[in-house]
Amino acid sequence: MEKSGTIIENSLSTLLGFYNLIFFIYRVKLVVNKSTGEAVAMKMIDIEKHSDARQTVRKETAIHRMLSNSNIIQYFGKRSESNMEYIFLEYASGGELFDRIGKIQLK
Numbered sequence: 001m002e003k004s005g006t007i008i009e010n011s012l013s014t015l016l017g018f019y020n021l022i023f024f025i026y027r028v029k030l031v032v033n034k035s036t037g038e039a040v041a042m043k044m045i046d047i048e049k050h051s052d053a054r055q056t057v058r059k060e061t062a063i064h065r066m067l068s069n070s071n072i073i074q075y076f077g078k079r080s081e082s083n084m085e086y087i088f089l090e091y092a093s094g095g096e097l098f099d100r101i102g103k104i105q106l107k
Helices: 004-016 053-066 097-106
Strands: 027-032 039-046 075-080 084-090
Touching (some): 039 053, 053 075, 053 084
Antiparallel strands (some): 027 039, 039 084
C-alpha cells in the first residue's frame, strides 16, 4: 500500500504537468475558538525557511482583505512573530482541493 505522501506527490505531478513543485511554503492547522466553538484554519508560515515568505504573506493578506464573497474563503486576520506568520481563515471542511482536482484529472 502506498503512503499518502506518495499519492499526493503523484496527483500533484499529474496536475502540474510540465511544472515541478519545489516545496509547500506553509502548514495548516485546525483551531477552535474557545468561547464560540467556531472552527478556523490557521496557516503557519516559517519565515526563516523561506526567504520570500514574508512578502508572500503580505500579498496574500492584502488580497484577502479586498475580497468579500460567499464563494471565497473568509479572512479573519494575521499574527506575526519573530520567525512565524499566522493567517487565520475560514475553515473549509471539504478536504484538500488538490485531492479533489486530482481525482477529476485522473478519471
